[in-house]
Amino acid sequence: MSGIGYQGKKNIPRITSDRLLIKGGKIVNDDQSFLADIYIEDGVIKQIGENLIVPGGVKIIDAHGRMVIPGGIDVHTRFQMPDRGMTSADDFYQGTRAALAGGTTMIIDHVVPEPGSSLVAAFNQWREWADGKSCCDYSLHVDITEWHKGLQEEMEALVKDHGVNSFLIYLAYKDVFQISDAQMYEVFSVIRDLGAIAQVHAENGDIIAEEQKRILELGITGPEGHVLSRPEEVEAEAVNRAITVANQTNCPLYVTKVMSKSAADVIAQARKKGTVVYGEPISASLGTDGTHYWSKNWAKAAAFITSPPLSPDPTTPDYLNSLLACGDLQVTGSAHCTFNTAQRAVGKDDFSLIPEGTNGTEERMSLIWDKCVVTGKMDENQFVSVTSTNAAKIFNLYPRKGRIAVGSDADLVLWDPDITKIISAKSHNLAVEYNIFEGLEVRGGPLVVISQGKMVLEEGTLHVTEGSGRYVVRKPFPDNVYKRIKARSRLAELRGVPRGLYDGPVCEVTAVTPKVMTPVTSKKSSPVKLSAAQPVRNLHQSGFSLSGAQVDDNLPRRTTQRIVAPPGGRANITSLG
């Protein structure tokens, strides 16, 4: 494995120098399982095999009868996310600590810049927060909360210099984060050219805004209004739309937070048609449903508020787990973004003000084992795929992360498939009062967690170090995603039909007064620009000649494109037959 140079490896300080030997475990990768010992030094896996020759004085971990799996990658967290001056309750310390406790050794957090502010500045802010607090390795997605062409350079800088290869856009949160279809098209084109991955928060914000108004007018102000104003169809519609735009722009698409059966179906169908699209169900949607929004306990009902909401259909978790098992959905996140009850209570009289997000970073791995592996939907190798390897491949962390191999990072979990645990707010490692999985009994959990070659969980005790987490850079053009995209770009070249000049009569339009605007002269506005003021007089239709932009400016290289004598002779283009 010495030939493989990992991205940014040189930049990473070697914090650890522990030496560990894991003996007798069954190593589980996404492709196979086998029995072997693992020797770890300096945070990297140095040897795998039987009867390894290792230096003396090495700490030995007994893994007989257990599985050793690559540490989980939580592809979606929002630790320390600001919302109206509040900050989510679990910050990078609390959050990554909980992640490690659950067997997750890397997280990818979302940078949420204030609309209109600099992406790089926001990115640096998040780096600062995370570098000081994070207990495990992390990386960052950047959210595009408002689009204008000027952001293109910042995105380029983030991709080339800062190791970001994924950007999220919002189709919801009207007038806050939402962007239009035309903007989405532009962003996707930029993202494709940069070799990054387009992520989308898929909900139709226009419909939601109208529904929220309607539901509030009905006098419904409690958390049930949240789910009533965000029906499943609204999620499925936006997923469908994002896929359509991604197809047109030949951009890889990643749908965050798949919460409903209909949305998952849309993704599955698009994949069957060949679209490069990925779906991310989260702990909450895999583990619980939306019936709790009707709880008489306001605080409990509010704890489930997330967008898209949990589906009130109780068969949803089982269905999403099945799709995850069959490969229609590929990766799992937690969308961990917690607020305590006092923070939630900001929306006690208006559900649309309740800060959104649920817990799940600690529970994710166990939930999936319990719902998928114990029930026989998937095997241990698929479990590794959906909790770690697929994420590493999509986001270009592989094989540094997501695999147990010589040269890979020593992020490992000793997994006990038989351990059972009851999830409860009393015993969880979070700062919030509520756990949405309260009382759920899950089988399967981590016995030992090794992060950067150091044991951070042993015998139920956490030994984390604040700030020891490294930022992991991700290069653009991940092979897993972009091989297909590149092939399609080459195929998709469009060609016009070579024709002779049309030499027949042309109807005169300039003399006519009615002022229907032509598609080219009308202003192509995106919401950030001024959209056309009432009925605009079309100056091109007057007798005036303008010295500035002309109506046919957009016809490029017209004359050079024309083939005056096409092969096969000149076509008689005005004949009627």
Place this chain on the structure above:
Amino acid sequence: MSFQGKKNIPRLTSDRLIIKGGKIVNDDQSFYADIYIEDGFIKQIGENLIVPGGVKSVDAYGHIVIPGGIDVNTSLQAPHLGMNPADDFYHGTRAALAGGTTMIIDHVLPEPGSSLLAAYDQWRDIADVRSCCDYSLHMDITRWHEGLTEEVEALVKDKGVNSFLLFMAYKDKYQSSDSQIYEVFGLLRDMGAIAQVHAENGDIVEEEQKRILELGITGPEGHVLSHPEEVETEAVYRAITIAKQANCPLYITKVMSRQAADVIAKARKKGMVVFGEPIAASLAMDGSHYWSKNWAEAAAFVMSPPLSQDPSTPEYLNSLLACGDLQVTGSAHSTFSTAQKAVGKDNFTLIPEGTNGIEERMSVVWDKAVATGKMDENEFVAVTSTNAAKLFNLYPRKGRIAVGSDADLVIWNTKEARTFSAATHNLTVELNIFEGMECRGYPEVVISQGRIVLEGGQLNVTEGLGRFIPRKAFPDYVYKRIKARSRMADARGVPRGNYDGPVHDVISATKSMPSTPTTRGPPCPGKTVLAAGRNLHQSGFTLSGNQMDDHIPRRTAQRIVAPPGGRSNITSLS
């Protein structure tokens, strides 16, 4: 049986006719009987009818007698770039009658920002003097703002319009945003009207047009390249989603692709009140002609959504029409001469859009669907006439052969075929997109308002004879289900005690993300939108005008202080 607006209609005709020996075909059954017609109405149906002397007898032996076709989608007057369509109300309705269609519903296309009523009057004025057959009008909403509510109401209540079309394409011209669509759908549901949409994602189309022009592709093939099928499908899906939320009946005009038809079919299986209208062009032709080396021919096919490049599309759409997944057929007839189309000779986005089909529609459906065994004669009547009459509240005045119904009848020859050609058609345009197509089934005799207008291949139409047929709101066929759902759909809140725990303080915080949609408006073409406006809610200022929580209605009155079952302990942890 009193028909809507009957009193207003002048009795122009006093012909008496008896149709003898034909097989009467309605959408539910076929039977042999004679038909006696007087004053433009069907007076008697049966055998051995006793009729006055001197009645003209029409022989229908060996043929079927069907209700005259209803063409639900024509644009005989809608201008493009100031050019009027080549076939106006006279030529268009004349061609319609020649093809066995005895009623059309035309689209009124007001200038964005202008009055709907004024446009309606303009269309009425022209059609009343030019139309040769009965007609009705759909109203297109080209730019929505709240001020139009009253006009819509007036049109529904006083003017006999019960269908309104919204555009999801033609960005910055006719396109409506999702919020606007939601608003309009809510209004139309309250009015009892039918929402129609032109379903294409205008944002994507515009970006694609830019891209394709930049590639140097300027010919008609650029039109279809910039309007891929998915873009139609996406918009259909979105329109259905919004209609479901608004509980409004939805009607998709111009279903042109397999995928779009599939989305409609699936939504219907889920119980949505949605209807799909394939047109003559999509039922007979595919989009291969856009690549024709003959510019004029390629341009003649330009319409939106475009004909699909998939050659299996026409057969598929016919199958869906036969099985009921699609319900009505139109022609979307809107023709422009080659010289008019040539306005876009160097830029496909300027080519005026529209194809012919008003004359060919009935024969196309017979040939593609009945002659091939996909549907029977009764289903043929359903998709060419009866379903449209039911949907748009014209039934049973139109769309049925029954005593009391209008005498709009066609004696249909099912045995012989004829060939479409620009050389023989009744249109003014030089090209016919169905050129050379041989179709089985055509009208022998066409009777409109009790008068024979086509017989022995001779058209005898009278300009201005066509009457405007008002259509009442709340058609049963559509609104019975909608009304039942409105009653069901009441959302109810959960009665809870007051939350009495601690509340995090946000007022003093500066980083506020208001959830009220007030500042950065959507790209709705009607209103002027400020560029990246400063969000005043984020400053420390107090405004005397609109407040952040204005939209929270009657908050205190809704609180249930002592809910049934006692006050719940809402701050406990489990």
